[in-house]
Amino acid sequence: MKTIDDINFAGKKALIRVDFNVPLDKxxxxxxxxxxxxxxxxxxxxxxxxxxxxLMSHLGRPKSGPTNEFSLSHIVKHLSTLLGTNVGFxxxxxxxxxxxxxxxxKAGEVLxxxxxxxxxxxxxxxxxxxxxxxxxxxxxxxxxxxxxxxxHASTAIIAQFFAGAKFSGxxxxxxxxxxxxxxxxxxxxxxxxxxxxKVSDKILLIEKLLDKVDNLIIGGGMAYTFAxxxxxxxxxxLLEADKQELALELLEKAKAKGVNIILPTDTVIADDFNNxxxxxxxxxxxxxxxxxxxxIGAQTIANFNAVLANSKTILWNGPMxxxxxxxxxxxxxxxxxxxxxxxxxxxxxLIGGGDSAAAVAKFGxxxxxxxxxxxxxxxxxxxxxxxxxxxxxxxx
Ligand code: AMP
Numbered sequence: 077m078k079t080i081d082d083i084n085f086a087g088k089k090a091l092i093r094v095d096f097n098v099p100l101d102k103x104x105x106x107x108x109x110x111x112x113x114x115x116x117x118x119x120x121x122x123x124x125x126x127x128x129x130x131l132m133s134h135l136g137r138p139k140s141g142p143t144n145e146f147s148l149s150h151i152v153k154h155l156s157t158l159l160g161t162n163v164g165f166x167x168x169x170x171x172x173x174x175x176x177x178x179x180x181x182k183a184g185e186v187l188x189x190x191x192x193x194x195x196x197x198x199x200x201x202x203x204x205x206x207x208x209x210x211x212x213x214x215x216x217x218x219x220x221x222x223x224x225x226x227x228h229a230s231t232a233i234i235a236q237f238f239a240g241a242k243f244s245g246x247x248x249x250x251x252x253x254x255x256x257x258x259x260x261x262x263x264x265x266x267x268x269x270x271x272x273x274k275v276s277d278k279i280l281l282i283e284k285l286l287d288k289v290d291n292l293i294i295g296g297g298m299a300y301t302f303a304x305x306x307x308x309x310x311x312x313x314l315l316e317a318d319k320q321e322l323a324l325e326l327l328e329k330a331k332a333k334g335v336n337i338i339l340p341t342d343t344v345i346a347d348d349f350n351n352x353x354x355x356x357x358x359x360x361x362x363x364x365x366x367x368x369x370x371x372i373g374a375q376t377i378a379n380f381n382a383v384l385a386n387s388k389t390i391l392w393n394g395p396m397x398x399x400x401x402x403x404x405x406x407x408x409x410x411x412x413x414x415x416x417x418x419x420x421x422x423x424x425x426l427i428g429g430g431d432s433a434a435a436v437a438k439f440g441x442x443x444x445x446x447x448x449x450x451x452x453x454x455x456x457x458x459x460x461x462x463x464x465x466x467x468x469x470x471x472x
Contacts, residue, residue, distance in 0.1 A: 219245025
């Protein structure tokens with residue numbers, strides 16, 4: 077895969093697929109601009125080379141056609157501030173206005189196109205729509221790792237119109253390099269921490285990791301399906317009843333492969349799914365009826381920390397409890413802290429996107445781990461060993 081370091085953009089118009097799908101409040105203020113700042117190095121490199129930039133992205137999930145709610149016009153001002161230059165805007169991603177504004181771009185200038193998903197052709201991967209977009213630039217750059225697992229018009233299909241002129245941006249390249257480092261070249265011991273709500277979302281990844289890791293820590297809501305499958309009582313805790321068999325199979329496989337699996341032994345329980353609920357700490361396999369496990373307990377934290385302190389590569393995907401509520405964030409915070417400590421002593425730590433990234437951000441620890449991925453689903457699929465359409469399209 078060629079990266080933008082393989083080309084000088086002087087005099088070229090770069091059409092860049094970015095992921096500017098940022099959260100907005102009801103007054104259309106950006107509440108977290110990480111996805112925008114993550115793309116800045118790529119944009120700046122192209123501008124510094126003497127190129128011009130046409131940015132395309134989706135925002136949210138518009139149902140049918142343009143709406144103000146999902147307009148990318150809301151981010152123009154902030155993007156202009158971040159880049160230190162006035163960013164132009166085309167209020168349709170294809171058509172005459174976009175064509176004229178793109179054609180008129182001079183070196184150092186930036187144009188943002190309106191939301192790609194105002195056209196249903198985007199998500200359908202429509203070839204004719206992709207071809208229309210492709211006419212706007214001389215060179216195609218994909219820096220949208222977060223949508224690379226989708227074969228959409230702008231993320232994959234469009235690449236066929238840029239033979240020899242398609243490149244990965246810096247964000248895309250570093251996401252892949254970091255994932256590859258963990259999958260193919262981990263310093264040992266290698267520990268994966270899996271958490272979050274559902275086992276079913278992570279089965280493929282867990283199976284894949286059993287061939288790679290030395291330790292597998294399982295926490296969060298998914299741990300109760302394991303506890304129940306092993307004969308425990310779990311009260312009203314999260315359960316995927318139809319996945320119990322599979323949970324036992326995973327434990328067997330781990331044993332056969334010599335992977336050390338560490339499950340929670342104690343659990344913070346609550347009598348309601350509510351920050352103000354009554355709480356108690358009990359053994360994970362002895363949760364009474366009417367109570368649900370919402371966080372890992374102190375003994376579990378100590379067990380997990382001991383493994384993490386001794387790890388040289390750490391992959392973390394999914395919180396240890398309902399970290400969105402202050403009374404149930406303790407386990408997730410403690411694990412985050414243990415990952416930070418391990419990183420300080422030389423471990424490489426990769427935080428999967430989605431909720432684990434949100435947790436690390438909530439605790440202000442983003443800069444104290446090795447890498448926080450911007451991709452939720454995309455990272456999971458990459459780690460599962462699937463070929464991402466957006467990555468494949470750059471390689472062909
Ligand atoms: P996922 O998207 O699968 O990584 O799941 C993340 C979500 O799992 C977060 O919103 C957490 O609040 C939730 N979660 C973690 N632990 C629990 C638990 N013990 N009970 C209910 N939800 C949980």
